Amino acid sequence: MSHDPDDPADADPVDADPVHADPVHADPVHADPVHAGPLPDPGTDPVARALRDALAARADAVQPADRLQEIRMSTTARRRSSRAWAAATAAAAVVVVGGGTALALTRGEDASVRTVASRTSAPTAEDPATTPPPEPATEAPVPAEPPQEPAATSTPAAPGTGAPAPSTTAPAPATGPALPSGARSVPVYWLDGASGSTWLFREYVEAAGEGDDADRALAAVLGGDPADPDYATAWAAAGPSGVSRAGDRLVVDLPAGAAPGSLEAPQAAAAVQQLVHTVTAAASEDLPVEIRVDGRAEPVLFGHAVPETVSRAPQAEVQAPAWITSTDTSTPGQVVVEGVGSGFEGTLLYVVTDATGAEVARGPVQAGANGAFAEFSVTIPLPAGEHVVEVLRPDESGGEAGTTPPGDTKAVTVR
Numbered sequence: 001m002s003h004d005p006d007d008p009a010d011a012d013p014v015d016a017d018p019v020h021a022d023p024v025h026a027d028p029v030h031a032d033p034v035h036a037g038p039l040p041d042p043g044t045d046p047v048a049r050a051l052r053d054a055l056a057a058r059a060d061a062v063q064p065a066d067r068l069q070e071i072r073m074s075t076t077a078r079r080r081s082s083r084a085w086a087a088a089t090a091a092a093a094v095v096v097v098g099g100g101t102a103l104a105l106t107r108g109e110d111a112s113v114r115t116v117a118s119r120t121s122a123p124t125a126e127d128p129a130t131t132p133p134p135e136p137a138t139e140a141p142v143p144a145e146p147p148q149e150p151a152a153t154s155t156p157a158a159p160g161t162g163a164p165a166p167s168t169t170a171p172a173p174a175t176g177p178a179l180p181s182g183a184r185s186v187p188v189y190w191l192d193g194a195s196g197s198t199w200l201f202r203e204y205v206e207a208a209g210e211g212d213d214a215d216r217a218l219a220a221v222l223g224g225d226p227a228d229p230d231y232a233t234a235w236a237a238a239g240p241s242g243v244s245r246a247g248d249r250l251v252v253d254l255p256a257g258a259a260p261g262s263l264e265a266p267q268a269a270a271a272v273q274q275l276v277h278t279v280t281a282a283a284s285e286d287l288p289v290e291i292r293v294d295g296r297a298e299p300v301l302f303g304h305a306v307p308e309t310v311s312r313a314p315q316a317e318v319q320a321p322a323w324i325t326s327t328d329t330s331t332p333g334q335v336v337v338e339g340v341g342s343g344f345e346g347t348l349l350y351v352v353t354d355a356t357g358a359e360v361a362r363g364p365v366q367a368g369a370n371g372a373f374a375e376f377s378v379t380i381p382l383p384a385g386e387h388v389v390e391v392l393r394p395d396e397s398g399g400e401a402g403t404t405p406p407g408d409t410k411a412v413t414v415r
Contacts, residue, residue: 179213179245179282179283180212180283181211181212183282186204186207186213186217187204187205187217187278188202188203188205189202189221189274189277189278189319190233190274191271192320193229193231194406197405198270198318199270199319199321199406200273200274201228202277202325202340203227203228203231205220205224205227207224211242211243212243214250214279214282214283217282218241218243218278218282219241221233221235221275222237222241222258223237233271234259234263234268234271234274234302235271235274236258236259236260237258238257238260239255245285249290249309250279250283250288250289251289251290251292252279252291252292253292253294253295254293254298255293256293261303262303262304268303268304271301271302273313275289276289276310277312277318277319287311288310289309289310315373320405320407320408321342321348321405322341322343322348322367322392322393322407323340323391324337324339324389324391324408324409325339326338326339329412329413329414329415332415333381333382333383333384333415334379334380334414335380335387335389336380337378337380337389337391337410338375339376340367340368340373341365341368342370342372343368343394344369344370344393344394346369347366347367348365348366348394349362349364349391349392349394350362350378351389351390352382352389353388354387355386360383376391382414385413385414388409389409390407390408390409392406392408393405393407
């Protein structure tokens with residue numbers, strides 16, 4: 001089919017004359033203006049008249065507002081925003097790096113950037129206070145027991161290890177803050193009177209007499225009677241005694257004859273620890289103890305030399321691994337046994353025998369573990385009658401560990 005470019009019917013629609021094109025698709029920029037003719041007369045045209053009246057009413061309703069205050073508020077807000085942004089930018093310019101050094105980038109009047117360094121002191125680590133838990137008591141109020149670890153300044157020495165010659169100069173009177181006083185009962189440590197071992201057992205004693213708690217506890221050690229007949233003391237009441245604080249130590253002043261006779265070295269050492277544990281517990285002070293006789297330093301006790309000051313030996317080395325602090329038979333058919341102890345993996349053993357010596361009950365007791373002492377309480381069902389309850393640390397070594405420490409026994413009557 002032939003194509004004639006001069007034939008209007010064969011013309012390309014893209015090249016069509018825009019002037020004669022469809023008005024709907026015509027270029028609005030280059031299109032000829034459209035003449036709508038004269039506007040309707042509101043006087044004769046009801047539609048034009050109604051439109052005129054509506055526009056007039058709308059214009060009358062418009063009230064012009066005072067924009068000056070709004071403009072001022074807008075300007076103030078923009079200034080505040082600018083200052084806040086400037087402050088944030090300045091804060092962001094401070095960079096803190098490790099070691100407590102602050103690097104601040106500031107801009108001077110000459111528009112140059114200056115670096116200003118300042119060193120702040122690094123925080124110091126403060127060692128936490130190590131306040132030991134008080135030893136358990138069976139009556140209240142009772143003084144807190146001092147820590148069980150020996151003081152770093154000295155260690156307990158067994159009598160017979162040597163000591164300086166007796167002092168011939170009377171020391172200055174001991175002075176220091178007042179020791180605790182007013183407790184109804186005081187802690188007293190006793191020796192093992194049943195088997196003669198060197199282990200210590202503790203009771204809370206209703207101590208009478210004058211002085212502070214340490215004075216009364218010392219008086220009980222020297223001349224008191226333990227509640228348990230299996231307990232004993234090596235000391236004797238031979239006159240006035242007292243405990244005072246002198247700087248970094250406690251001073252125990254004994255009368256002559258308070259340490260009578262001679263003992264074997266282990267028993268003498270245990271007797272000294274009995275005294276030291278008692279006065280430090282009652283005084284609530286884990287301080288070295290200086291022992292004096294009639295106001296003078298006494299380096300020989302029970303026939304053996306002692307150092308100038310003696311500290312508490314570690315608890316696991318001198319205190320019996322189990323002792324009973326109370327028994328309660330108020331409920332028929334049972335006994336509640338409470339005490340303090342330490343065993344392998346925290347396990348002690350109770351054994352109950354009747355009046356004939358026959359075993360009627362046995363079981364575990366949970367206490368402190370592996371040298372750490374803790375309270376225990378166990379309820380044991382029993383038939384009515386007289387019984388003896390013993391709590392002890394069982395021998396887990398099969399005899400390889402040597403002599404088994406003695407247990408603690410209490411006689412009870414079950415209803």
